[in-house]
Amino acid sequence: xxxxxxxxxxxxxxxxxxxxxxxxxxxxxxxxxxxxxxxxxxxxxxxxxxxxxxxxxxxxxxxxxxxxxxxxxxxxxxxxxxxxxxxxxxxxxxxxxxxxxxxxxxxxxxxxxxxxxxxxxxxxxxxxxxxxxxxxxxxxxxxxxxxxxxxxxxxxxxxxxxxxxxxxxxxxxxxxxxxxxxxxxx
Numbered sequence: 001x002x003x004x005x006x007x008x009x010x011x012x013x014x015x016x017x018x019x020x021x022x023x024x025x026x027x028x029x030x031x032x033x034x035x036x037x038x039x040x041x042x043x044x045x046x047x048x049x050x051x052x053x054x055x056x057x058x059x060x061x062x063x064x065x066x067x068x069x070x071x072x073x074x075x076x077x078x079x080x081x082x083x084x085x086x087x088x089x090x091x092x093x094x095x096x097x098x099x100x101x102x103x104x105x106x107x108x109x110x111x112x113x114x115x116x117x118x119x120x121x122x123x124x125x126x127x128x129x130x131x132x133x134x135x136x137x138x139x140x141x142x143x144x145x146x147x148x149x150x151x152x153x154x155x156x157x158x159x160x161x162x163x164x165x166x167x168x169x170x171x172x173x174x175x176x177x178x179x180x181x182x183x184x185x186x
Contacts, residue, residue, distance in 0.1 A: 007151035014045070016044055018031050050103060058070070084142075
């Protein structure tokens with residue numbers, strides 16, 4: 001583990017200047033200056049023009065007897081997330097992975113990096129048993145006192161590094177790209 005102050009600073013420096021934030025998503029979102037937004041339980045983690053952080057929402061089901069389920073990334077041979085923000089009341093948590101190079105998502109963005117990101121995100125979410133319907137606009141604010149936060153690595157990951165943890169067949173199937181096949185010579 002690393003010092004929480006280093007990780008918290010890395011998280012905060014990537015936030016939008018005026019992120020969406022809320023204490024309860026059921027009551028709607030607010031747009032606030034970053035310093036104010038950090039006092040809320042949930043905060044927008046990526047600025048609109050790019051993705052610099054991938055977050056996964058993992059909910060524990062009442063019938064699941066997983067103890068310390070937030071360590072499932074380890075059981076599934078995945079890299080350590082940069083942070084895990086855990087709800088101490090029900091065990092639900094968000095895992096955050098910082099990206100070394102942000103992926104643009106504007107109208108002028110290249111589609112190939114966006115598809116690559118989407119494929120990696122999809123495969124990792126499946127491996128983690130994460131909520132596939134999670135939109136990813138806001139996350140449990142890892143610097144908020146209501147969550148139990150575990151900080152890990154401080155160096156961001158490249159998409160290529162994260163792709164190493166995704167089976168090629170799963171990535172290719174999600175991207176919709178045909179697998180290379182050898183020509184049959186007659």
